[in-house]
Amino acid sequence: FxxxxxxxxxxxxxxxxxxxxxxxxxxxxxxxxxxxxxxxxxxxxxxxxxxxxxxxxxxxxxxxxxxxxxxxxxxxxxxxxxxxxxxxxxxxxxxxxxxxxxxxxxxxxxxxxxxxxxxQWGSYFDPAEKLRGIRLDIADYRRPDPRTAPAKSKAAGLYMICTISKHAAEAKGYADALMLDWRGQVAEATGANIFFVKDGALHTPIPDCFLDGITRRTVIELAKRRGYQVVERVIMPDELSTFSECFLTGSAAEVTPVSEIGPYRFKPGTISENLMKDYVKEVHPVAAAAE
Ligand code: PMP
The missing domain is CATH 3.30.470.10 (Aminotransferase class 4, branched-chain amino acid transferase, N-terminal domain)
Incomplete structure:
Protein backbone atom coordinates (compact mmCIF):
# COMPACT_ATOMS: atom_id res chain seq x y z
CA PHE A 1 0.00 0.00 0.00
CA GLN A 120 -9.95 3.39 -4.65
CA TRP A 121 -11.28 0.52 -2.60
CA GLY A 122 -14.02 -1.59 -4.10
CA SER A 123 -16.35 -3.87 -2.17
CA TYR A 124 -15.08 -4.68 1.36
CA PHE A 125 -16.26 -8.28 0.90
CA ASP A 126 -16.07 -10.40 -2.26
CA PRO A 127 -18.89 -8.94 -4.46
CA ALA A 128 -20.27 -12.35 -5.57
CA GLU A 129 -20.30 -13.63 -2.00
CA LYS A 130 -21.82 -10.36 -0.80
CA LEU A 131 -24.95 -10.94 -2.93
CA ARG A 132 -25.39 -14.50 -1.62
CA GLY A 133 -24.59 -13.40 1.92
CA ILE A 134 -21.20 -13.71 3.57
CA ARG A 135 -20.26 -16.44 6.07
CA LEU A 136 -19.21 -15.52 9.62
CA ASP A 137 -17.40 -17.59 12.21
CA ILE A 138 -17.86 -16.83 15.92
CA ALA A 139 -14.68 -15.25 17.33
CA ASP A 140 -12.89 -16.52 20.43
CA TYR A 141 -12.04 -12.98 21.54
CA ARG A 142 -14.81 -10.85 23.00
CA ARG A 143 -15.42 -7.10 22.90
CA PRO A 144 -14.03 -5.79 26.19
CA ASP A 145 -16.00 -4.30 29.05
CA PRO A 146 -16.00 -0.46 28.66
CA ARG A 147 -14.20 -0.40 32.04
CA THR A 148 -11.36 -2.39 30.42
CA ALA A 149 -10.88 -0.41 27.19
CA PRO A 150 -12.08 2.89 25.67
CA ALA A 151 -14.89 1.19 23.72
CA LYS A 152 -16.34 4.42 22.29
CA SER A 153 -13.09 5.51 20.66
CA LYS A 154 -12.24 4.30 17.16
CA ALA A 155 -8.82 3.55 18.59
CA ALA A 156 -6.23 1.53 16.67
CA GLY A 157 -5.49 -0.57 19.78
CA LEU A 158 -9.01 -2.00 19.84
CA TYR A 159 -8.42 -3.47 16.37
CA MET A 160 -5.79 -5.89 17.66
CA ILE A 161 -8.49 -8.43 18.63
CA CYS A 162 -10.38 -7.67 15.40
CA THR A 163 -7.42 -8.53 13.18
CA ILE A 164 -6.67 -11.72 15.16
CA SER A 165 -10.35 -12.74 14.95
CA LYS A 166 -10.69 -11.94 11.26
CA HIS A 167 -7.49 -13.83 10.41
CA ALA A 168 -8.70 -16.86 12.40
CA ALA A 169 -12.06 -16.77 10.57
CA GLU A 170 -10.38 -16.40 7.16
CA ALA A 171 -8.10 -19.36 7.92
CA LYS A 172 -11.26 -21.48 8.28
CA GLY A 173 -12.75 -20.14 5.01
CA TYR A 174 -15.10 -17.55 6.54
CA ALA A 175 -15.31 -13.95 5.35
CA ASP A 176 -15.40 -12.44 8.85
CA ALA A 177 -16.17 -13.15 12.50
CA LEU A 178 -19.04 -12.27 14.78
CA MET A 179 -17.70 -10.98 18.09
CA LEU A 180 -19.63 -11.46 21.32
CA ASP A 181 -19.11 -8.98 24.13
CA TRP A 182 -17.61 -9.69 27.54
CA ARG A 183 -21.05 -10.75 28.83
CA GLY A 184 -21.50 -13.25 25.97
CA GLN A 185 -24.03 -11.07 24.13
CA VAL A 186 -23.93 -10.63 20.35
CA ALA A 187 -21.88 -7.47 19.66
CA GLU A 188 -20.65 -6.85 16.09
CA ALA A 189 -18.36 -8.08 13.31
CA THR A 190 -14.65 -7.14 13.28
CA GLY A 191 -15.28 -3.90 11.36
CA ALA A 192 -19.04 -3.53 11.06
CA ASN A 193 -22.25 -3.53 13.11
CA ILE A 194 -24.85 -6.30 12.86
CA PHE A 195 -28.64 -6.43 12.32
CA PHE A 196 -31.15 -9.29 12.30
CA VAL A 197 -34.69 -9.62 10.94
CA LYS A 198 -37.55 -11.38 12.68
CA ASP A 199 -41.24 -11.12 11.72
CA GLY A 200 -40.66 -7.99 9.63
CA ALA A 201 -38.79 -6.08 12.37
CA LEU A 202 -35.09 -5.30 12.75
CA HIS A 203 -33.22 -6.35 15.85
CA THR A 204 -29.75 -5.04 16.68
CA PRO A 205 -27.57 -5.08 19.80
CA ILE A 206 -27.34 -2.00 22.04
CA PRO A 207 -23.97 -0.33 21.26
CA ASP A 208 -22.77 0.02 24.86
CA CYS A 209 -19.32 -1.55 24.37
CA PHE A 210 -18.66 -1.03 20.65
CA LEU A 211 -19.07 1.72 18.05
CA ASP A 212 -22.57 3.03 17.37
CA GLY A 213 -21.65 3.15 13.68
CA ILE A 214 -22.56 6.06 11.45
CA THR A 215 -23.86 3.50 8.92
CA ARG A 216 -25.79 1.76 11.71
CA ARG A 217 -27.55 5.02 12.55
CA THR A 218 -28.17 5.76 8.86
CA VAL A 219 -29.72 2.30 8.29
CA ILE A 220 -31.92 2.66 11.39
CA GLU A 221 -33.22 5.94 9.92
CA LEU A 222 -33.78 4.31 6.49
CA ALA A 223 -35.61 1.39 8.12
CA LYS A 224 -37.87 3.74 10.07
CA ARG A 225 -38.62 5.66 6.85
CA ARG A 226 -39.85 2.37 5.37
CA GLY A 227 -41.97 1.79 8.45
CA TYR A 228 -39.91 -1.14 9.75
CA GLN A 229 -39.82 -1.46 13.51
CA VAL A 230 -36.25 -1.28 14.91
CA VAL A 231 -35.58 -2.98 18.24
CA GLU A 232 -32.26 -2.26 20.01
CA ARG A 233 -31.87 -4.91 22.66
CA VAL A 234 -29.71 -7.62 24.21
CA ILE A 235 -29.30 -10.50 21.75
CA MET A 236 -27.85 -13.79 22.96
CA PRO A 237 -26.13 -16.17 20.50
CA ASP A 238 -28.63 -18.99 21.13
CA GLU A 239 -31.33 -16.71 19.68
CA LEU A 240 -29.63 -16.63 16.28
CA SER A 241 -31.75 -19.59 15.09
CA THR A 242 -34.90 -17.43 15.42
CA PHE A 243 -33.86 -14.78 12.87
CA SER A 244 -34.64 -15.03 9.13
CA GLU A 245 -32.24 -12.39 7.74
CA CYS A 246 -28.97 -10.88 8.92
CA PHE A 247 -26.75 -8.11 7.56
CA LEU A 248 -23.72 -6.02 8.51
CA THR A 249 -23.38 -2.24 8.27
CA GLY A 250 -20.25 -0.11 8.04
CA SER A 251 -18.74 2.69 6.02
CA ALA A 252 -16.48 0.17 4.24
CA ALA A 253 -18.88 -2.81 4.38
CA GLU A 254 -21.96 -0.68 3.48
CA VAL A 255 -24.98 -3.03 3.84
CA THR A 256 -23.74 -6.63 3.47
CA PRO A 257 -26.09 -9.62 3.84
CA VAL A 258 -24.94 -12.55 5.98
CA SER A 259 -25.92 -16.15 5.13
CA GLU A 260 -24.21 -18.04 7.95
CA ILE A 261 -22.97 -17.50 11.50
CA GLY A 262 -21.38 -20.70 12.79
CA PRO A 263 -24.20 -23.28 12.75
CA TYR A 264 -26.97 -20.73 12.02
CA ARG A 265 -28.36 -19.99 8.52
CA PHE A 266 -29.98 -16.84 7.09
CA LYS A 267 -31.43 -15.97 3.70
CA PRO A 268 -30.96 -12.46 2.33
CA GLY A 269 -34.58 -11.37 1.90
CA THR A 270 -36.75 -8.37 1.07
CA ILE A 271 -35.79 -6.27 4.08
CA SER A 272 -32.02 -6.64 3.58
CA GLU A 273 -32.42 -6.01 -0.15
CA ASN A 274 -34.58 -2.91 0.38
CA LEU A 275 -32.13 -1.45 2.87
CA MET A 276 -29.18 -2.21 0.57
CA LYS A 277 -30.97 -0.28 -2.19
CA ASP A 278 -32.00 2.56 0.12
CA TYR A 279 -28.42 2.88 1.37
CA VAL A 280 -27.04 3.16 -2.18
CA LYS A 281 -29.60 5.90 -2.89
CA GLU A 282 -28.87 7.70 0.37
CA VAL A 283 -25.11 7.90 -0.11
CA HIS A 284 -25.24 8.97 -3.73
CA PRO A 285 -25.31 12.77 -4.02
CA VAL A 286 -27.53 12.89 -7.15
CA ALA A 287 -30.24 10.76 -5.57
CA ALA A 288 -29.88 12.55 -2.24
CA ALA A 289 -30.20 15.97 -3.89
CA ALA A 290 -33.33 14.91 -5.78
CA GLU A 291 -35.21 14.07 -2.58
N1 PMP B 1 -17.60 -1.52 14.38
C1 PMP B 1 -16.30 -1.55 14.05
C2 PMP B 1 -15.35 -2.35 14.88
C3 PMP B 1 -15.84 -0.82 12.93
O1 PMP B 1 -14.55 -0.85 12.60
C4 PMP B 1 -16.76 -0.09 12.16
C5 PMP B 1 -16.28 0.68 10.96
N2 PMP B 1 -15.87 1.97 11.34
C6 PMP B 1 -18.11 -0.10 12.53
C7 PMP B 1 -18.49 -0.82 13.65
C8 PMP B 1 -19.13 0.66 11.75
O2 PMP B 1 -18.96 2.03 11.89
P1 PMP B 1 -19.34 3.07 10.74
O3 PMP B 1 -20.70 2.68 10.27
O4 PMP B 1 -19.33 4.37 11.44
O5 PMP B 1 -18.34 2.95 9.67
Whole structure:
Protein backbone atom coordinates (compact mmCIF):
# COMPACT_ATOMS: atom_id res chain seq x y z
CA PHE A 1 0.00 0.00 0.00
CA UNK A 2 2.96 2.32 0.43
CA UNK A 3 3.80 2.27 -3.30
CA UNK A 4 0.66 3.83 -4.77
CA UNK A 5 0.76 7.05 -6.77
CA UNK A 6 -0.88 10.29 -5.77
CA UNK A 7 -0.65 12.29 -2.59
CA UNK A 8 -1.32 12.02 1.13
CA UNK A 9 -2.35 14.95 3.31
CA UNK A 10 0.25 14.88 6.09
CA UNK A 11 0.23 17.45 8.91
CA UNK A 12 -1.24 20.15 6.73
CA UNK A 13 0.66 19.47 3.51
CA UNK A 14 0.10 17.36 0.44
CA UNK A 15 3.07 14.99 0.13
CA UNK A 16 3.79 12.35 -2.52
CA UNK A 17 2.19 9.01 -1.48
CA UNK A 18 5.49 7.11 -1.36
CA UNK A 19 7.13 9.76 0.84
CA UNK A 20 4.49 9.84 3.60
CA UNK A 21 6.76 8.08 6.12
CA UNK A 22 7.18 7.96 9.91
CA UNK A 23 9.98 6.85 12.24
CA UNK A 24 10.11 3.34 13.81
CA UNK A 25 10.07 4.92 17.27
CA UNK A 26 6.61 6.34 16.71
CA UNK A 27 4.63 6.15 19.96
CA UNK A 28 1.45 5.21 18.09
CA UNK A 29 3.18 2.08 16.74
CA UNK A 30 4.56 0.94 20.11
CA UNK A 31 1.69 1.89 22.41
CA UNK A 32 -1.31 2.22 20.06
CA UNK A 33 -1.81 5.93 20.75
CA UNK A 34 -3.67 6.29 17.46
CA UNK A 35 -7.25 6.88 16.34
CA UNK A 36 -8.64 6.71 12.84
CA UNK A 37 -11.73 6.92 10.63
CA UNK A 38 -13.03 5.14 7.54
CA UNK A 39 -15.26 6.96 5.06
CA UNK A 40 -16.45 6.52 1.53
CA UNK A 41 -16.87 9.07 -1.23
CA UNK A 42 -19.68 8.52 -3.73
CA UNK A 43 -19.95 10.62 -6.87
CA UNK A 44 -17.33 13.04 -5.55
CA UNK A 45 -18.95 13.62 -2.14
CA UNK A 46 -17.67 12.08 1.08
CA UNK A 47 -20.71 10.66 2.86
CA UNK A 48 -21.26 12.17 6.35
CA UNK A 49 -17.74 13.62 6.32
CA UNK A 50 -18.30 16.03 9.20
CA UNK A 51 -19.77 13.29 11.41
CA UNK A 52 -16.66 11.19 10.78
CA UNK A 53 -14.32 14.05 11.62
CA UNK A 54 -16.34 14.81 14.76
CA UNK A 55 -15.90 11.18 15.78
CA UNK A 56 -12.16 11.40 15.03
CA UNK A 57 -11.90 14.34 17.44
CA UNK A 58 -13.97 12.48 20.07
CA UNK A 59 -11.87 9.32 19.68
CA UNK A 60 -8.70 11.35 20.34
CA UNK A 61 -10.30 13.15 23.32
CA UNK A 62 -11.13 9.75 24.85
CA UNK A 63 -7.46 8.71 24.44
CA UNK A 64 -6.38 11.97 26.07
CA UNK A 65 -4.95 13.89 23.14
CA UNK A 66 -6.18 16.79 21.06
CA UNK A 67 -6.14 16.80 17.27
CA UNK A 68 -4.37 20.01 16.19
CA UNK A 69 -6.79 20.66 13.28
CA UNK A 70 -10.42 21.69 13.58
CA UNK A 71 -13.23 19.56 12.18
CA UNK A 72 -13.70 22.20 9.44
CA UNK A 73 -9.99 22.02 8.53
CA UNK A 74 -10.16 18.23 8.33
CA UNK A 75 -13.32 18.40 6.18
CA UNK A 76 -11.64 20.86 3.84
CA UNK A 77 -8.41 18.84 3.65
CA UNK A 78 -10.38 15.65 2.84
CA UNK A 79 -12.42 17.35 0.11
CA UNK A 80 -9.31 18.96 -1.40
CA UNK A 81 -7.42 15.65 -1.34
CA UNK A 82 -10.33 13.83 -2.99
CA UNK A 83 -10.19 16.39 -5.82
CA UNK A 84 -6.41 16.18 -6.15
CA UNK A 85 -6.55 12.37 -6.22
CA UNK A 86 -9.14 12.68 -9.00
CA UNK A 87 -11.51 10.01 -7.68
CA UNK A 88 -15.26 10.24 -7.52
CA UNK A 89 -15.81 6.94 -5.64
CA UNK A 90 -13.11 6.21 -3.07
CA UNK A 91 -12.26 5.25 0.49
CA UNK A 92 -11.02 7.94 2.89
CA UNK A 93 -8.74 7.14 5.85
CA UNK A 94 -7.82 9.89 8.31
CA UNK A 95 -5.52 8.90 11.17
CA UNK A 96 -4.07 10.78 14.17
CA UNK A 97 -1.23 9.47 16.33
CA UNK A 98 1.45 10.38 18.84
CA UNK A 99 4.83 10.85 17.18
CA UNK A 100 8.41 9.80 17.93
CA UNK A 101 9.49 12.66 20.25
CA UNK A 102 9.19 10.58 23.41
CA UNK A 103 9.47 6.88 24.25
CA UNK A 104 7.83 5.07 27.14
CA UNK A 105 4.25 4.68 28.23
CA UNK A 106 4.04 8.36 29.10
CA UNK A 107 4.40 10.62 26.08
CA UNK A 108 2.67 13.80 27.17
CA UNK A 109 4.90 16.00 25.02
CA UNK A 110 4.84 14.01 21.80
CA UNK A 111 3.58 15.67 18.67
CA UNK A 112 0.07 14.76 17.52
CA UNK A 113 0.31 13.93 13.83
CA UNK A 114 -2.58 13.73 11.40
CA UNK A 115 -2.69 12.21 7.94
CA UNK A 116 -5.42 11.53 5.40
CA UNK A 117 -5.12 8.96 2.61
CA UNK A 118 -7.65 8.37 -0.15
CA UNK A 119 -7.62 5.39 -2.46
CA GLN A 120 -9.95 3.39 -4.65
CA TRP A 121 -11.28 0.52 -2.60
CA GLY A 122 -14.02 -1.59 -4.10
CA SER A 123 -16.35 -3.87 -2.17
CA TYR A 124 -15.08 -4.68 1.36
CA PHE A 125 -16.26 -8.28 0.90
CA ASP A 126 -16.07 -10.40 -2.26
CA PRO A 127 -18.89 -8.94 -4.46
CA ALA A 128 -20.27 -12.35 -5.57
CA GLU A 129 -20.30 -13.63 -2.00
CA LYS A 130 -21.82 -10.36 -0.80
CA LEU A 131 -24.95 -10.94 -2.93
CA ARG A 132 -25.39 -14.50 -1.62
CA GLY A 133 -24.59 -13.40 1.92
CA ILE A 134 -21.20 -13.71 3.57
CA ARG A 135 -20.26 -16.44 6.07
CA LEU A 136 -19.21 -15.52 9.62
CA ASP A 137 -17.40 -17.59 12.21
CA ILE A 138 -17.86 -16.83 15.92
CA ALA A 139 -14.68 -15.25 17.33
CA ASP A 140 -12.89 -16.52 20.43
CA TYR A 141 -12.04 -12.98 21.54
CA ARG A 142 -14.81 -10.85 23.00
CA ARG A 143 -15.42 -7.10 22.90
CA PRO A 144 -14.03 -5.79 26.19
CA ASP A 145 -16.00 -4.30 29.05
CA PRO A 146 -16.00 -0.46 28.66
CA ARG A 147 -14.20 -0.40 32.04
CA THR A 148 -11.36 -2.39 30.42
CA ALA A 149 -10.88 -0.41 27.19
CA PRO A 150 -12.08 2.89 25.67
CA ALA A 151 -14.89 1.19 23.72
CA LYS A 152 -16.34 4.42 22.29
CA SER A 153 -13.09 5.51 20.66
CA LYS A 154 -12.24 4.30 17.16
CA ALA A 155 -8.82 3.55 18.59
CA ALA A 156 -6.23 1.53 16.67
CA GLY A 157 -5.49 -0.57 19.78
CA LEU A 158 -9.01 -2.00 19.84
CA TYR A 159 -8.42 -3.47 16.37
CA MET A 160 -5.79 -5.89 17.66
CA ILE A 161 -8.49 -8.43 18.63
CA CYS A 162 -10.38 -7.67 15.40
CA THR A 163 -7.42 -8.53 13.18
CA ILE A 164 -6.67 -11.72 15.16
CA SER A 165 -10.35 -12.74 14.95
CA LYS A 166 -10.69 -11.94 11.26
CA HIS A 167 -7.49 -13.83 10.41
CA ALA A 168 -8.70 -16.86 12.40
CA ALA A 169 -12.06 -16.77 10.57
CA GLU A 170 -10.38 -16.40 7.16
CA ALA A 171 -8.10 -19.36 7.92
CA LYS A 172 -11.26 -21.48 8.28
CA GLY A 173 -12.75 -20.14 5.01
CA TYR A 174 -15.10 -17.55 6.54
CA ALA A 175 -15.31 -13.95 5.35
CA ASP A 176 -15.40 -12.44 8.85
CA ALA A 177 -16.17 -13.15 12.50
CA LEU A 178 -19.04 -12.27 14.78
CA MET A 179 -17.70 -10.98 18.09
CA LEU A 180 -19.63 -11.46 21.32
CA ASP A 181 -19.11 -8.98 24.13
CA TRP A 182 -17.61 -9.69 27.54
CA ARG A 183 -21.05 -10.75 28.83
CA GLY A 184 -21.50 -13.25 25.97
CA GLN A 185 -24.03 -11.07 24.13
CA VAL A 186 -23.93 -10.63 20.35
CA ALA A 187 -21.88 -7.47 19.66
CA GLU A 188 -20.65 -6.85 16.09
CA ALA A 189 -18.36 -8.08 13.31
CA THR A 190 -14.65 -7.14 13.28
CA GLY A 191 -15.28 -3.90 11.36
CA ALA A 192 -19.04 -3.53 11.06
CA ASN A 193 -22.25 -3.53 13.11
CA ILE A 194 -24.85 -6.30 12.86
CA PHE A 195 -28.64 -6.43 12.32
CA PHE A 196 -31.15 -9.29 12.30
CA VAL A 197 -34.69 -9.62 10.94
CA LYS A 198 -37.55 -11.38 12.68
CA ASP A 199 -41.24 -11.12 11.72
CA GLY A 200 -40.66 -7.99 9.63
CA ALA A 201 -38.79 -6.08 12.37
CA LEU A 202 -35.09 -5.30 12.75
CA HIS A 203 -33.22 -6.35 15.85
CA THR A 204 -29.75 -5.04 16.68
CA PRO A 205 -27.57 -5.08 19.80
CA ILE A 206 -27.34 -2.00 22.04
CA PRO A 207 -23.97 -0.33 21.26
CA ASP A 208 -22.77 0.02 24.86
CA CYS A 209 -19.32 -1.55 24.37
CA PHE A 210 -18.66 -1.03 20.65
CA LEU A 211 -19.07 1.72 18.05
CA ASP A 212 -22.57 3.03 17.37
CA GLY A 213 -21.65 3.15 13.68
CA ILE A 214 -22.56 6.06 11.45
CA THR A 215 -23.86 3.50 8.92
CA ARG A 216 -25.79 1.76 11.71
CA ARG A 217 -27.55 5.02 12.55
CA THR A 218 -28.17 5.76 8.86
CA VAL A 219 -29.72 2.30 8.29
CA ILE A 220 -31.92 2.66 11.39
CA GLU A 221 -33.22 5.94 9.92
CA LEU A 222 -33.78 4.31 6.49
CA ALA A 223 -35.61 1.39 8.12
CA LYS A 224 -37.87 3.74 10.07
CA ARG A 225 -38.62 5.66 6.85
CA ARG A 226 -39.85 2.37 5.37
CA GLY A 227 -41.97 1.79 8.45
CA TYR A 228 -39.91 -1.14 9.75
CA GLN A 229 -39.82 -1.46 13.51
CA VAL A 230 -36.25 -1.28 14.91
CA VAL A 231 -35.58 -2.98 18.24
CA GLU A 232 -32.26 -2.26 20.01
CA ARG A 233 -31.87 -4.91 22.66
CA VAL A 234 -29.71 -7.62 24.21
CA ILE A 235 -29.30 -10.50 21.75
CA MET A 236 -27.85 -13.79 22.96
CA PRO A 237 -26.13 -16.17 20.50
CA ASP A 238 -28.63 -18.99 21.13
CA GLU A 239 -31.33 -16.71 19.68
CA LEU A 240 -29.63 -16.63 16.28
CA SER A 241 -31.75 -19.59 15.09
CA THR A 242 -34.90 -17.43 15.42
CA PHE A 243 -33.86 -14.78 12.87
CA SER A 244 -34.64 -15.03 9.13
CA GLU A 245 -32.24 -12.39 7.74
CA CYS A 246 -28.97 -10.88 8.92
CA PHE A 247 -26.75 -8.11 7.56
CA LEU A 248 -23.72 -6.02 8.51
CA THR A 249 -23.38 -2.24 8.27
CA GLY A 250 -20.25 -0.11 8.04
CA SER A 251 -18.74 2.69 6.02
CA ALA A 252 -16.48 0.17 4.24
CA ALA A 253 -18.88 -2.81 4.38
CA GLU A 254 -21.96 -0.68 3.48
CA VAL A 255 -24.98 -3.03 3.84
CA THR A 256 -23.74 -6.63 3.47
CA PRO A 257 -26.09 -9.62 3.84
CA VAL A 258 -24.94 -12.55 5.98
CA SER A 259 -25.92 -16.15 5.13
CA GLU A 260 -24.21 -18.04 7.95
CA ILE A 261 -22.97 -17.50 11.50
CA GLY A 262 -21.38 -20.70 12.79
CA PRO A 263 -24.20 -23.28 12.75
CA TYR A 264 -26.97 -20.73 12.02
CA ARG A 265 -28.36 -19.99 8.52
CA PHE A 266 -29.98 -16.84 7.09
CA LYS A 267 -31.43 -15.97 3.70
CA PRO A 268 -30.96 -12.46 2.33
CA GLY A 269 -34.58 -11.37 1.90
CA THR A 270 -36.75 -8.37 1.07
CA ILE A 271 -35.79 -6.27 4.08
CA SER A 272 -32.02 -6.64 3.58
CA GLU A 273 -32.42 -6.01 -0.15
CA ASN A 274 -34.58 -2.91 0.38
CA LEU A 275 -32.13 -1.45 2.87
CA MET A 276 -29.18 -2.21 0.57
CA LYS A 277 -30.97 -0.28 -2.19
CA ASP A 278 -32.00 2.56 0.12
CA TYR A 279 -28.42 2.88 1.37
CA VAL A 280 -27.04 3.16 -2.18
CA LYS A 281 -29.60 5.90 -2.89
CA GLU A 282 -28.87 7.70 0.37
CA VAL A 283 -25.11 7.90 -0.11
CA HIS A 284 -25.24 8.97 -3.73
CA PRO A 285 -25.31 12.77 -4.02
CA VAL A 286 -27.53 12.89 -7.15
CA ALA A 287 -30.24 10.76 -5.57
CA ALA A 288 -29.88 12.55 -2.24
CA ALA A 289 -30.20 15.97 -3.89
CA ALA A 290 -33.33 14.91 -5.78
CA GLU A 291 -35.21 14.07 -2.58
N1 PMP B 1 -17.60 -1.52 14.38
C1 PMP B 1 -16.30 -1.55 14.05
C2 PMP B 1 -15.35 -2.35 14.88
C3 PMP B 1 -15.84 -0.82 12.93
O1 PMP B 1 -14.55 -0.85 12.60
C4 PMP B 1 -16.76 -0.09 12.16
C5 PMP B 1 -16.28 0.68 10.96
N2 PMP B 1 -15.87 1.97 11.34
C6 PMP B 1 -18.11 -0.10 12.53
C7 PMP B 1 -18.49 -0.82 13.65
C8 PMP B 1 -19.13 0.66 11.75
O2 PMP B 1 -18.96 2.03 11.89
P1 PMP B 1 -19.34 3.07 10.74
O3 PMP B 1 -20.70 2.68 10.27
O4 PMP B 1 -19.33 4.37 11.44
O5 PMP B 1 -18.34 2.95 9.67
Missing amino acids: DQLDGEIWFNGEFVPWKEAKIHVLTHGLHYASAVFEGERAYGGRIFKLTEHNQRLHQSADILGFKIPYTIEELDEASNELLKRQGFSDAYVRPIAWRGSEQMGVSAQNSRINVAIAIW
